[in-house]
Amino acid sequence: MESQMADIEAQFSSEHSSSPTSVFKKVDRAVILKFQEVVYTIDTKKQGCLKKNSNNIPTEKQILKGVTGMVLPGEMLAMLGPSGSGKTTLLTAIGGRLGGKLGGSITYNSKPFSSVMKRNTGFVTQDDVLYPHLTVTETLIFTALLRLPNSLTTQQKITHAEEIINQLGLTRCKNSIVGSPSLRGVSGGERKRVSIGQEMLINPSLLFLDEPTSGLDSTTAQRIVSTLWDLARGGRTIVMTIHQPSSRLFYMFHKVLLLSEGNPLFFGKGSEVMSYFDSVGFSPSVAMNPSDFLLDLANGIPSDDSSQDDQSAVKRKLVLAYKSNLSDSLKAETLEYEDKVNDVLDLKKSERWTTTWFQQFTILLRRDLKERRHESFDGLKIAQVVIISFLCGLLWWQSNAAHIQDQSGLLFFYTGFWGFFPLFQAIFTFPQERDMLAKERSSGMYRLSSYFFSRSIGDLPMELVLPTFFLVVTYWMAGLKPNLGSFLYALSALLLNVLVSQGLGLALGGLVMDLKKATILGSVIMLTFSLAGGYYVQNVPVFISWIKYISISLYTYKLLIGSQYEQDQTYRCGNQTCLVADFPAIKNIGLDGQLNSFVALAIMLIFYRVVAYVALMRIGVPKK
Numbered sequence: 001m002e003s004q005m006a007d008i009e010a011q012f013s014s015e016h017s018s019s020p021t022s023v024f025k026k027v028d029r030a031v032i033l034k035f036q037e038v039v040y041t042i043d044t045k046k047q048g049c050l051k052k053n054s055n056n057i058p059t060e061k062q063i064l065k066g067v068t069g070m071v072l073p074g075e076m077l078a079m080l081g082p083s084g085s086g087k088t089t090l091l092t093a094i095g096g097r098l099g100g101k102l103g104g105s106i107t108y109n110s111k112p113f114s115s116v117m118k119r120n121t122g123f124v125t126q127d128d129v130l131y132p133h134l135t136v137t138e139t140l141i142f143t144a145l146l147r148l149p150n151s152l153t154t155q156q157k158i159t160h161a162e163e164i165i166n167q168l169g170l171t172r173c174k175n176s177i178v179g180s181p182s183l184r185g186v187s188g189g190e191r192k193r194v195s196i197g198q199e200m201l202i203n204p205s206l207l208f209l210d211e212p213t214s215g216l217d218s219t220t221a222q223r224i225v226s227t228l229w230d231l232a233r234g235g236r237t238i239v240m241t242i243h244q245p246s247s248r249l250f251y252m253f254h255k256v257l258l259l260s261e262g263n264p265l266f267f268g269k270g271s272e273v274m275s276y277f278d279s280v281g282f283s284p285s286v287a288m289n290p291s292d293f294l295l296d297l298a299n300g301i302p303s304d305d306s307s308q309d310d311q312s313a314v315k316r317k318l319v320l321a322y323k324s325n326l327s328d329s330l331k332a333e334t335l336e337y338e339d340k341v342n343d344v345l346d347l348k349k350s351e352r353w354t355t356t357w358f359q360q361f362t363i364l365l366r367r368d369l370k371e372r373r374h375e376s377f378d379g380l381k382i383a384q385v386v387i388i389s390f391l392c393g394l395l396w397w398q399s400n401a402a403h404i405q406d407q408s409g410l411l412f413f414y415t416g417f418w419g420f421f422p423l424f425q426a427i428f429t430f431p432q433e434r435d436m437l438a439k440e441r442s443s444g445m446y447r448l449s450s451y452f453f454s455r456s457i458g459d460l461p462m463e464l465v466l467p468t469f470f471l472v473v474t475y476w477m478a479g480l481k482p483n484l485g486s487f488l489y490a491l492s493a494l495l496l497n498v499l500v501s502q503g504l505g506l507a508l509g510g511l512v513m514d515l516k517k518a519t520i521l522g523s524v525i526m527l528t529f530s531l532a533g534g535y536y537v538q539n540v541p542v543f544i545s546w547i548k549y550i551s552i553s554l555y556t557y558k559l560l561i562g563s564q565y566e567q568d569q570t571y572r573c574g575n576q577t578c579l580v581a582d583f584p585a586i587k588n589i590g591l592d593g594q595l596n597s598f599v600a601l602a603i604m605l606i607f608y609r610v611v612a613y614v615a616l617m618r619i620g621v622p623k624k
């Protein structure tokens, strides 16, 4: 086995350079990771795992049951175990991203996790969270601009991203879009390397990867693990979960941790694992891949010909064997090491953010415009608005004040259409972005406020151009008050309506974070606002009439009729002349109090956005 390691070393040391600019260069700060007796418990009642608790069934479930280990700089630890054994939970815990009931101790150079450590940590999640419409180069350059400190110039950051592309073997596909399951882009292995590249940009001392090889063929998996192996040689501490590595891969790991139902069954050198299990009475009946053998053991199946054995008894025996043979010596070794490293490898203090607020804002805005250019200039969306504009213009063709019923109907239609349309566009924003926001925020890439402003402003031009176009067409075709002042008044009311409805959509999406639920909730709220808007029902019972005070439609409708009619204006009703202010759909709303309506909409404009912002604050922060 030693010779196998030497072969691998020889093979890969020739493949990668170690020049000063290389991604494989020595890391600035080495980190010793230690975790002792890590226990993690979840409240199954809170998580909805148990329906009832009438029979005193325990409502807590232990996911991790006292896991200990230590990974030194330059080492690569593989965590193995069957599905559900707790690998991802442990990785998330030692990666500093797990809140809740976490017991035991996890230290980094003898210190707890801190924002400085966060800055030195790379975390590659199992699912690659990447923007599908950006190219590989764009993805890495934007990450470099956001994550690298201002001590580097923009050009140096770009050069660094380009170096990563070359060194991770992504040159061939650097101009291809990343893609997603529904959009053909680069291959799965290339996508994984882009995710690794994003973390490598900051030259992390610690690198965590959740199943970096899942879904990849064995050659691609081999390439990725050898890249990681080279990264470890630069003094990085690397921890990954892995499902079923081939024996070639297995021997590349310096250390192996085997988990079964949250219990550790083995922690130590990969080369010693077979002899350990042999010493406690378990050895494969035929020569087999060590990871297959280990997974069988963790499932309670000791060898191919003994599938009839009691699996729980086997697992219990293995847990006891670990406790009596490995646990104490491992704990002692971990403690002993502490004395040697204390204060030797200290992390320097560093700023919380590597870039300024304004830099983050502009980079995020540019990235957003690039990623979503196809959405903003979506032909279908534009066609929809154009068709409805002309249809409305034709239906209400040259109506005049005498057709007050028609005109008030058109004005109310404005509030409805431009309430629902922006609301449903905005509802999608945050649920779609949640994973990206969680990933980037948990690696401390930018402030929430710079993200929030860039995201709200990025869409604005198109959000405002479409209703403006709609109003220009319908206003003049329908023969509304032909005076620039009235038109501009109506336009500002309509745009305010759009912005407030958009804010409501952002808030609902941010609060619920589930598209289906948010859409249903959004339609119920908007319909309620519409019904309470004073057009359909005039004699609302007192006990429910308060709804109108929170109705976006009511205030907008009030402003729109204010833009068209004067207090003393009359119209022909049959053979006589009637006051516009007495027309039922207007009388109830009244033509006065215009300023109050503006103020009410302005308050809602701010309020809904504040709610959306507060709702986003919980994303990317470990739950307490």
Ligand SMILES: Nc1ncnc2c1ncn2[C@@H]1O[C@H](COP(=O)(O)OP(=O)(O)OP(=O)(O)O)[C@@H](O)[C@H]1O
Binding pocket: 042, 047, 049, 063, 081, 082, 083, 084, 085, 086, 087, 088, 089, 090, 241
């Ligand atoms: N927040 C949670 N709520 C409910 N159950 C949870 C939660 N977190 C973890 N678990 C449970 O803990 C166990 C371990 O989960 P974990 O994802 O760590 O397993 P894993 O070994 O990584 O599995 P896989 O290989 O399938 O990804 C599973 O049974 C899972 O259902």
